[in-house]
Amino acid sequence: MNGRKIELLLKKQNLLNYLLTFLSLLVGMFCYSQTQIQGKVTDSLNQPIAYANVLLQEAEGHKIFKFTSTNQDGNYQLSIDKIGTLKLAYISMGYAKKEIQVNLSGEESLVVNAMLFEEEFQLEEVIIQDERPISVKKDTVIFNADSFRRGTEVVVEDLLKNLPGVSVESDGTIKVGDREIERLMVGGDDLFEKGYKVLSKNMTSDAVDKIEIYDKYSHNRLLKGIEESDRVAMNIELKEDYKQQWFGNADLGAGGFDEFYHKNRANLMSFGQKSKYYFLANSNNIGVDAIGDISQMIWPMRFNQSGTVGDGERANALLGLSTDVPQLKRERTNFNDARLVSLNAIHNLSEKMKLRSIGFFNWDEQDFFRNQTTQFVLDEQNFTNTEDFSLNKTKFLGFGKLDYTYDIEDNIMLEYTGSFNSSDGNSESSLVFNGNSTLENLQSDNQLIDQKLLYTHKLNEKEVVLLSARYINEERPQSYVNNQFLFEDLFENTQDADAVGQSSKNQMNFYGTEAEYKKRKDNEQLIEFITGLTYREDHLSSSFQLRDEAENDIILPRDFQNETTYTVLNAYAKTKYLYPVTEDLKFIGNLSAHQLVNSLSQNDLPEQNQSLFYLQPSLGLRWKLNSKNTFISNYTYSTNNASIIDVYENNILTNFRGFNRGIAEPTQLNASNYLLTYRLGNFGDKFFANATINYMQNHDFFSSRSTIEQDFQLSEKLLIEDQELISVNTTIDKYIKAFSSNLKLKLNYSQINFVNFVNASGAREINNQSFVYGLELRSGFLSGFNYHLGTEFRTSEVKTTQSNFRNRFSNTDNFSFLDLSYVFSDRFNMTLNTERYYFGNLDSGNNTYYFSDFSAMYITKDKALNFGLSAKNLFNTQTFTNFSISDISTSTTSYRLLPRIVMLNVNFKF
Numbered sequence: 001m002n003g004r005k006i007e008l009l010l011k012k013q014n015l016l017n018y019l020l021t022f023l024s025l026l027v028g029m030f031c032y033s034q035t036q037i038q039g040k041v042t043d044s045l046n047q048p049i050a051y052a053n054v055l056l057q058e059a060e061g062h063k064i065f066k067f068t069s070t071n072q073d074g075n076y077q078l079s080i081d082k083i084g085t086l087k088l089a090y091i092s093m094g095y096a097k098k099e100i101q102v103n104l105s106g107e108e109s110l111v112v113n114a115m116l117f118e119e120e121f122q123l124e125e126v127i128i129q130d131e132r133p134i135s136v137k138k139d140t141v142i143f144n145a146d147s148f149r150r151g152t153e154v155v156v157e158d159l160l161k162n163l164p165g166v167s168v169e170s171d172g173t174i175k176v177g178d179r180e181i182e183r184l185m186v187g188g189d190d191l192f193e194k195g196y197k198v199l200s201k202n203m204t205s206d207a208v209d210k211i212e213i214y215d216k217y218s219h220n221r222l223l224k225g226i227e228e229s230d231r232v233a234m235n236i237e238l239k240e241d242y243k244q245q246w247f248g249n250a251d252l253g254a255g256g257f258d259e260f261y262h263k264n265r266a267n268l269m270s271f272g273q274k275s276k277y278y279f280l281a282n283s284n285n286i287g288v289d290a291i292g293d294i295s296q297m298i299w300p301m302r303f304n305q306s307g308t309v310g311d312g313e314r315a316n317a318l319l320g321l322s323t324d325v326p327q328l329k330r331e332r333t334n335f336n337d338a339r340l341v342s343l344n345a346i347h348n349l350s351e352k353m354k355l356r357s358i359g360f361f362n363w364d365e366q367d368f369f370r371n372q373t374t375q376f377v378l379d380e381q382n383f384t385n386t387e388d389f390s391l392n393k394t395k396f397l398g399f400g401k402l403d404y405t406y407d408i409e410d411n412i413m414l415e416y417t418g419s420f421n422s423s424d425g426n427s428e429s430s431l432v433f434n435g436n437s438t439l440e441n442l443q444s445d446n447q448l449i450d451q452k453l454l455y456t457h458k459l460n461e462k463e464v465v466l467l468s469a470r471y472i473n474e475e476r477p478q479s480y481v482n483n484q485f486l487f488e489d490l491f492e493n494t495q496d497a498d499a500v501g502q503s504s505k506n507q508m509n510f511y512g513t514e515a516e517y518k519k520r521k522d523n524e525q526l527i528e529f530i531t532g533l534t535y536r537e538d539h540l541s542s543s544f545q546l547r548d549e550a551e552n553d554i555i556l557p558r559d560f561q562n563e564t565t566y567t568v569l570n571a572y573a574k575t576k577y578l579y580p581v582t583e584d585l586k587f588i589g590n591l592s593a594h595q596l597v598n599s600l601s602q603n604d605l606p607e608q609n610q611s612l613f614y615l616q617p618s619l620g621l622r623w624k625l626n627s628k629n630t631f632i633s634n635y636t637y638s639t640n641n642a643s644i645i646d647v648y649e650n651n652i653l654t655n656f657r658g659f660n661r662g663i664a665e666p667t668q669l670n671a672s673n674y675l676l677t678y679r680l681g682n683f684g685d686k687f688f689a690n691a692t693i694n695y696m697q698n699h700d701f702f703s704s705r706s707t708i709e710q711d712f713q714l715s716e717k718l719l720i721e722d723q724e725l726i727s728v729n730t731t732i733d734k735y736i737k738a739f740s741s742n743l744k745l746k747l748n749y750s751q752i753n754f755v756n757f758v759n760a761s762g763a764r765e766i767n768n769q770s771f772v773y774g775l776e777l778r779s780g781f782l783s784g785f786n787y788h789l790g791t792e793f794r795t796s797e798v799k800t801t802q803s804n805f806r807n808r809f810s811n812t813d814n815f816s817f818l819d820l821s822y823v824f825s826d827r828f829n830m831t832l833n834t835e836r837y838y839f840g841n842l843d844s845g846n847n848t849y850y851f852s853d854f855s856a857m858y859i860t861k862d863k864a865l866n867f868g869l870s871a872k873n874l875f876n877t878q879t880f881t882n883f884s885i886s887d888i889s890t891s892t893t894s895y896r897l898l899p900r901i902v903m904l905n906v907n908f909k910f
Helices: 003-030 156-160
Strands: 035-042 053-058 064-069 075-080 084-091 098-104 109-111 134-137 140-144 166-168 174-176 184-186 208-215 232-238 246-255 261-271 275-284 335-348 353-377 382-409 412-433 436-460 463-482 499-520 526-548 553-555 561-580 585-602 608-624 629-641 652-655 658-661 668-680 687-708 713-736 741-758 764-779 785-800 809-825 828-839 848-859 865-872 879-885 889-896 901-909
Touching (some): 053 075, 064 075, 156 166, 174 232, 261 901, 526 652, 585 629, 809 879
Parallel strands (some): 184 232, 658 713, 687 741
Antiparallel strands (some): 035 075, 053 084, 084 098, 134 140, 208 232, 246 901, 261 275, 353 382, 353 889, 382 412, 436 463, 526 553, 713 741, 741 764, 785 809, 809 828, 828 848, 848 865, 879 889
């Protein structure tokens, strides 16, 4: 068959895609007796041919009744309600077309396999472009972006939501199957690492040509093919019109009734071969977080990766004024006025040297409003606390990072990473606690310097050596003042006190170095050796003050002052061995040996020193039964050293009425963890399921002994034996072809058993259980109407041995949503998003809440200038109330919401 005929056939198929999708939906709804045809397409070596086109046509002629394509394993299936003689046509680039006649007599199923033979042909003045929606090359899945556009996409995040097997969570986290991506690159270069939400939430989707997903991803190119990786990453390839030139877009929005609201965003970028630039500016006061969570850029956490010594080392803040809102979207309660400027670049200084720079400057003023009623039910007493809380918070964040890579030789690489973070926040709250008005002020700052050096030498194709070193310095000073004195019953002879305050500082220095050797044998065995030395020094100081403002007098209660220095020296050696019994069955063993030296010095107590040697074993199994079924299991025995937050001696104020104290000595926590995962199917399949069971037994854990009174609460850490936790997580993804929709089912269960002590009671045995179950259905129609709907139920249950509280705590909530979009033409589209929240333990007048958001966009002929209308909170819901439970109380909390906001928007591209 010549090239022109192939091209003509493919063009006809593309022209019929819209009509056939609609017809297949009608057929699936109204046909009662269908024949399902299924089979496998292979080549002459009996290897599966992925994404081959399968057409069901009339026997004599070219009319197409149904069409589909094969999956990664060469399998296909389609259904038809006709009777008689038809033909199946199999077409794949590089293979000769094959036709098979089938006689249908109304049977339920029919198996038809096909073998295609390679065909060489010359094209005369004809260029055939393979426009498959999805293609696979080894460990890379490639999506043709145009095949997944619905017409309503604005930024990259919107486009990713349309890809099969890819999910974008409400906070912007991108997952492939059940795994979060490691990074989102452009043209093979990465700007933001785990802070990829900056890119996905702001970059225009129009520039995207291809989206590539890399399985078994290695960040360090010299480790590719040697390390064992289960990570995924994503890369964006731009359209030719956007390469080697500057381009950008800007969104301007304004509106409101009683108050002026705005939403402005501008992107300017250039992704050339030598240099890449991405500049971002954003300002809004409609609650939108412009950059997502960038903490992963400031404090990276990379698990099971090489050269990550020091990840997870940070200094923690001691006190905070909480603005968390369970379940509800953060932007509905975020009364903000945000400004953001981000300047980012990658320079290929030469063929061997690359420099990446990242800069963020973020200023924001936030208001937050909350009313809470908490009923405490204890053995000795019951009481109720009420809080009317309003907060004004201003914060500034400046973050800079430099990454320098020098390819000394093809097999030798040097990497330097240096980052600096400076942030300060000032929070002022007005709190009416049980009818008494108080004013709080909290000044909280952060200074961070992080320096890392990594040297990689690939000795040969099977062996590599890595050397790394790191230094981290972080400081978190805080200053807190409350103009009311709530602790008369706690402190004697303090009648003149009328205010309290606390100044604190948590400072950390970390030094670490590590050497690593990896060798991959010819039989795919992997041997790893790691040796390292880390030293961490923490200094924590806190001073709680009782103030007599009239006399300008300050009292320092003795048991509420801390001056603690805690040092930890850890010398360790680790080994890992991966043994493949067969290609599909692998055992993984890990063993690490640690020599730990702790030193704790605090207040006027004698210095405490501890020297401890311990082992941490781990054993895992990965068994791929066949191309569809995989088991993963793992057992780990771990020992975790207590941190500075666990070991300080005296009380520290952690909220306006609560104090915490540590265990006052160096200690370790031991645990056993059992993990079993089962996967059915592969990414991109029409059916994919994942189930995980995790059981953890904490042989030692930190519990608490608490004194709870109406005006204050004291808690101290206790070391208790035996705590159990079990969790079961299951997700199922099924593509329903008859409806061109993807169905996702979710079932999660968790249970934790522990012991604590409250007031004068003895040990209280607590059992917490949580059930989460729900489903989602998302359409994938090629044009016109699309929908995304879902519902989720959450049931929480708390059981305790406390006599008057046994089996009393249970609560079931529900969240449902329906998102509709309609593309009327290339020039006009609309979306409508609705949400419903239901809380089981609230009265019928306050237990159900509805939200609806609307947007419409008109696109001009040249697509350079677009106009839109958007509305948030169409029902103008003013407050949102939810219900929560714990082992000592139940709480009803109401939040003030942003009002209805209607805005006119202009988007222009340049």
